[in-house]
Amino acid sequence: MRQLLVFIHLAGVIVWVGGMVFAHFFLRPVATDLLPPLQRLPLMAGVLGRFFAAVALAIAAIIASGLMLMLDNGFAGAPWHWHFMLSNGLLMTVIFMIIYGIRYPRLKQAVAAADWPAGGAAMSGIRQLVVINLLLGTLTIAVALLGPLTS
């Protein structure tokens, strides 16, 4: 059972953090180089809409499996790096909610209205928060894997 929970947990982490790496370092720069806003912003809105829906599911899986793993061991006796993972994971979730609930709808509205300056601004707001979550996610993975070395 524990192995299955770790599998679900890591599958969610891979979709979320791996997806951010792909969107930020590979998709966005090439789309910016090759496409004018008229084509780039609808493409990004479409891709991100599908990605964010998958991330919402991944987050549910990460939190549910993470809490089950943690409670299984007793919350109070959990090592520091598990508590760190929980608080960082919740912070990343709040940031994701701002991206998906506030900034992404702005991008969609701008695309629907063909308002490319507003779309560019919305896209840049999404990018900034994605970079923060990418850094927090990388830190969380590092702490999850290296934390046991300290105990």
Ligand code: HEM
């Ligand atoms: C949000 C609440 C979260 C909770 C409660 C939680 C809790 C846990 C627990 C209890 C384990 C099992 C550790 C073990 O058996 O040694 C685990 C594993 C792991 N978690 Fe989380 N986690 C959360 C979020 C995250 C996030 C956001 C990430 C990365 C972005 C992450 C990355 C990992 C990794 C890489 C492992 C594997 C560690 C190993 O096998 O040694 N977790 N998590």
